[in-house]
Amino acid sequence: MRLSRYFLPVLKENPAEAQIVSHRYMLRAGMIKQAAAGIYSWLPLGYRVLKRIEAIVHEEQQRAGHIPMLMPTLQPAELWKESGRYDAYGPEMLRIRDRHDRELVYGPTNEEMITDIFRSHVNSYRDLPLTLYHIQWKFRDEIRPRFGVMRGREFYMKDGYNFDIDRESAIHAYNRHMVSYLRTYERMGLKAIPMRAASGPIGGDNTHEFLVLAETGESEVFYDNAILDLEFGERHVNYDDREEVEAIVRQWTTPYARTDETHDEAEFAKVPEARRARSRAIEVGQIFYFGTKYSEPMNATVVNENGERVPVHMGSHGIGVSRLVGAIIEASHDDRGIIWPEGVTPFHVGIVNLRQGDGAADAACDAIYAALVARGLEPLYDDTEERAGAKFATMDLIGLPWRITVGPRG
Amino acid sequence: MRLSRYFLPVLKENPAEAQIVSHRYMLRAGMIKQAAAGIYSWLPLGYRVLKRIEAIVHEEQQRAGHIPMLMPTLQPAELWKESGRYDAYGPEMLRIRDRHDRELVYGPTNEEMITDIFRSHVNSYRDLPLTLYHIQWKFRDEIRPRFGVMRGREFYMKDGYNFDIDRESAIHAYNRHMVSYLRTYERMGLKAIPMRAASGPIGGDNTHEFLVLAETGESEVFYDNAILDLEFGERHVNYDDREEVEAIVRQWTTPYARTDETHDEAEFAKVPEARRARSRAIEVGQIFYFGTKYSEPMNATVVNENGERVPVHMGSHGIGVSRLVGAIIEASHDDRGIIWPEGVTPFHVGIVNLRQGDGAADAACDAIYAALVARGLEPLYDDTEERAGAKFATMDLIGLPWRITVGPRG
Known part of the structure; x- marks a missing residue:
């Protein structure tokens, strides 16, 4: 699933009504x-x-x-x-x-x-x-x-x-x-x-x-x-x-x-x-x-x-x-x-593209995505325009057991 | 699924309340x-x-x-x-x-x-x-x-x-x-x-x-x-x-x-x-x-x-x-x-054993059953003691697209 086409309405603030x-x-x-x-x-x-x-x-x-x-x-x-x-x-x-x-x-x-x-x-x-x-x-x-x-x-x-x-x-x-x-x-x-x-x-x-x-x-x-x-x-x-x-x-x-x-x-x-x-x-x-x-x-x-x-x-x-x-x-x-146990994780692996719109980064993410799907896995690919910090925070929040990050050498 | 272990309560009579x-x-x-x-x-x-x-x-x-x-x-x-x-x-x-x-x-x-x-x-x-x-x-x-x-x-x-x-x-x-x-x-x-x-x-x-x-x-x-x-x-x-x-x-x-x-x-x-x-x-x-x-x-x-x-x-x-x-x-x-279309049939194939309890017939049915399951199919195997007529009537009623009948040459 590409996040740009998904419906994942994350909240940045802690909701007041939630006690646990x-x-x-x-x-x-x-x-x-x-x-x-x-x-x-x-x-x-x-x-x-x-x-x-x-x-x-x-x-x-x-x-x-x-x-x-x-x-x-x-x-x-x-x-x-x-x-x-x-x-x-x-x-x-x-x-x-x-x-x-x-x-x-x-x-x-x-x-x-x-x-x-x-x-x-x-x-x-x-x-x-x-x-x-x-x-x-x-x-x-x-x-x-x-x-x-x-x-x-x-x-x-x-x-x-x-x-x-x-x-x-x-x-x-x-x-x-x-x-x-x-x-x-x-x-x-x-x-x-x-x-x-x-x-x-x-x-x-x-x-x-x-x-x-x-x-x-x-x-x-x-x-x-x-x-x-x-x-x-x-x-x-x-x-x-x-x-x-x-x-x-x-x-x-x-x-x-x-x-x-x-x-x-x-x-x-x-x-x-x-x-x-x-x-x-x-x-x-x-x-x-x-x-x-x-x-x-x-x-x-x-x-x-x-x-x-x-x-x-x-x-x-x-x-x-x-x-x-x-x-x-x-x-x-x-x-x-x-932190989802593998048995129940909503997606098997997350892919974070740190340079959305960059030809090489997009191509690498697309190839990884296709390879995972071909193996019967369900990846969640964050292909949005969000900045890196927000992408990582979302991935941490939803807690998939594996993550692949694609970006420039840093 | 073996019928002897299933719950398939067929009725012999037409229920009066059913108009269609x-x-x-x-x-x-x-x-x-x-x-x-x-x-x-x-x-x-x-x-x-x-x-x-x-x-x-x-x-x-x-x-x-x-x-x-x-x-x-x-x-x-x-x-x-x-x-x-x-x-x-x-x-x-x-x-x-x-x-x-x-x-x-x-x-x-x-x-x-x-x-x-x-x-x-x-x-x-x-x-x-x-x-x-x-x-x-x-x-x-x-x-x-x-x-x-x-x-x-x-x-x-x-x-x-x-x-x-x-x-x-x-x-x-x-x-x-x-x-x-x-x-x-x-x-x-x-x-x-x-x-x-x-x-x-x-x-x-x-x-x-x-x-x-x-x-x-x-x-x-x-x-x-x-x-x-x-x-x-x-x-x-x-x-x-x-x-x-x-x-x-x-x-x-x-x-x-x-x-x-x-x-x-x-x-x-x-x-x-x-x-x-x-x-x-x-x-x-x-x-x-x-x-x-x-x-x-x-x-x-x-x-x-x-x-x-x-x-x-x-x-x-x-x-x-x-x-x-x-x-x-x-x-x-x-x-x-x-008559179920294959796309929605409850079981893919029915197996009727006409000589339940006969060693050769049971062995043949077991082998067929195992072979079908190994191919990812879901058979329904009538392994009950019912007589042949009743077994056929049930299979006709539930209408699986394929049927395998095992019995003596007749």
């Missing part, structure tokens, strides 16, 4: 623009990062055998009344009446809707296991939206739902999600730590949150810093192998790691003192096993091997796709701007 | 499930087609130099009051109040929001021309949603907006959209004809609709059938070349082609009788040049070469992405099911 660094840099780098409180437009640069993150989530979900689909943003209120959550969810759920005065809700999550799809089409244990997921815009009417995309109202989330014949199979699905999530974050350059969590309105007693360490995080976390040495790298995982997947989960959940909600001082004291760490962190995902909480009231049953009708065991699993853009910036930046 | 073939086949092939009137979930097979169509739209837009971004589904009502459309739009626009009693609308289109983004960031003619677009869910509260995804309420649309210094540049943007749209439809196996149209609530006097011929279409159209011979094939188009782009537009808009709204019997009579055709057709897109209709009331101005502040000339341009899934089926099917 990701919000500030996303506004300054022309990544987002607020449309209403907690509702954002994703300008071209921000959109590219969002799509990179979305693509990684899709790849890792499908690698784990999960099937993509798409549910709408609006849902009939009846489904929520059936599960009993319509009243339970409270004013955070946006309730709407259409022109025929029928009640809709802007879905904050999709347990009811996916359970309805499941019960309409699946009848036999032979069709299990099944995990369906989608990545769609959600809405939660936060009373005080803040921190840019970190605590917005309209947000982009991957939510997945497993349907299994029994608890044991559903726990395998839970473990599969944990492993695939850890890989997902790792590919984005993030160290996300699974921590035992509280379940909130989704329900169930088996749940982990994934937290990314960052000074500006909203959560306080306590962990054994041995966990920071764990990583996947190129390791192959066979997601059908229950034992293999469970072993990875055990490896990642054995070191102490808790948020303040679940923190236990006595347990923490057993960690060798030199490894006891506390930090701020940002939640970027959560997984739940909740058994038959939705399948029983909503009659989502299958016929088992003995010919009996039994409710399916379910779980749900979410990754905050739009929030991750902010979380990555919180975890990776310096005083001059963002 | 695309709706019927989309339900039967397990592509969609209604969530509420005119609101659908896209089940895995339907989702794949939707994504194929979306990818083609993105590619062709970017080839024409247009820049992708993403606006939210919810918009503040204030923007619509500023343009004067809040009252004009009527009950088709879904109006919402949040927990702080602020008015939001679920965007049916985005002229106001994009104009607001433009005026916040662009100041000089040097930053023009600029065309921004997004593909996002929209909502129009149709009083009588019907025909499945063809006339739904929540629908997926590409909408693009050009900002230009004068009428002439904006007409070039209009022409660029027409050419890129024609290529887009052609890649999907559709012959879409541009027809002079009426502008409706978007405004402006220069507008074309794109119509796909189909017996079940809602529009009646009249055309010179010489237009059916036009196509692009591999032709390269330089979208920066105004004359080249204009010449293509002239070629495609010179033959008579009108909907009944703009039909002119006297003009039609001038077409040689043997070439005069009338048909039913489906609208799959529309482009508008409307000049300063939004930029004047909303103060979207730039400083021109002479240092004067002038309102920008704009147009907007839409493709019905979710509607196209239905339109393609209406245009391409037979009595047994859908």
Whole structure:
């Protein structure tokens, strides 16, 4: 992309409304623009990062055998009344009446809707296991939206739902999600730590949150810093192998790691003192096993091997796709701007032409640009008439991992 | 994809509520499930087609130099009051109040929001021309949603907006959209004809609709059938070349082609009788040049070469992405099911194993499957225990362009 033909409205001043660094840099780098409180437009640069993150989530979900689909943003209120959550969810759920005065809700999550799809089409244990997921815009009417995309109202989330014949199979699905999530974050350059969590309105007693360490995080976390040495790298995982997947989960959940909600001082004291760490962190995902909480009231049953009708065991699993853009910036930046991990960078490399209009400099930049594109890379070429200082400041701000500068010997 | 691990809930019976073939086949092939009137979930097979169509739209837009971004589904009502459309739009626009009693609308289109983004960031003619677009869910509260995804309420649309210094540049943007749209439809196996149209609530006097011929279409159209011979094939188009782009537009808009709204019997009579055709057709897109209709009331101005502040000339341009899934089926099917054009097929090839469980048949299927995947193709392998008749019926219904059948000599 040539910058002269792009739309990258960078701001020179720090916007007053931004309290945290990701919000500030996303506004300054022309990544987002607020449309209403907690509702954002994703300008071209921000959109590219969002799509990179979305693509990684899709790849890792499908690698784990999960099937993509798409549910709408609006849902009939009846489904929520059936599960009993319509009243339970409270004013955070946006309730709407259409022109025929029928009640809709802007879905904050999709347990009811996916359970309805499941019960309409699946009848036999032979069709299990099944995990369906989608990545769609959600809405939660936060009373005080803040921190840019970190605590917005309209947000982009991957939510997945497993349907299994029994608890044991559903726990395998839970473990599969944990492993695939850890890989997902790792590919984005993030160290996300699974921590035992509280379940909130989704329900169930088996749940982990994934937290990314960052000074500006909203959560306080306590962990054994041995966990920071764990990583996947190129390791192959066979997601059908229950034992293999469970072993990875055990490896990642054995070191102490808790948020303040679940923190236990006595347990923490057993960690060798030199490894006891506390930090701020940002939640970027959560997984739940909740058994038959939705399948029983909503009659989502299958016929088992003995010919009996039994409710399916379910779980749900979410990754905050739009929030991750902010979380990555919180975890990776310096005083001059963002520092994108290669996995999610909006462009692979920046080209700065210090002598725009000079025949030799333009020709060199054009040749470099063409060579990079021919190799399947996406360069951002600053071919504008700006002076060098401004070009460097913009490149620092948007933080591409590689930069090529073309100019006279100096 | 192995069918035994997929979610393809085909129906054997024709659903009573479906009046047209695309709706019927989309339900039967397990592509969609209604969530509420005119609101659908896209089940895995339907989702794949939707994504194929979306990818083609993105590619062709970017080839024409247009820049992708993403606006939210919810918009503040204030923007619509500023343009004067809040009252004009009527009950088709879904109006919402949040927990702080602020008015939001679920965007049916985005002229106001994009104009607001433009005026916040662009100041000089040097930053023009600029065309921004997004593909996002929209909502129009149709009083009588019907025909499945063809006339739904929540629908997926590409909408693009050009900002230009004068009428002439904006007409070039209009022409660029027409050419890129024609290529887009052609890649999907559709012959879409541009027809002079009426502008409706978007405004402006220069507008074309794109119509796909189909017996079940809602529009009646009249055309010179010489237009059916036009196509692009591999032709390269330089979208920066105004004359080249204009010449293509002239070629495609010179033959008579009108909907009944703009039909002119006297003009039609001038077409040689043997070439005069009338048909039913489906609208799959529309482009508008409307000049300063939004930029004047909303103060979207730039400083021109002479240092004067002038309102920008704009147009907007839409493709019905979710509607196209239905339109393609209406245009391409037979009595047994859908016939996907290769450009949008959900899987490239089907593999039917007639002797599932037989060592030789399974090994042959596995080898074929692996070979296809290694070539970058996406096969759908029916490895279920169903009998042959049912397997063939499903393959006929979902209509992949190629099929490989493995079984004993018979």
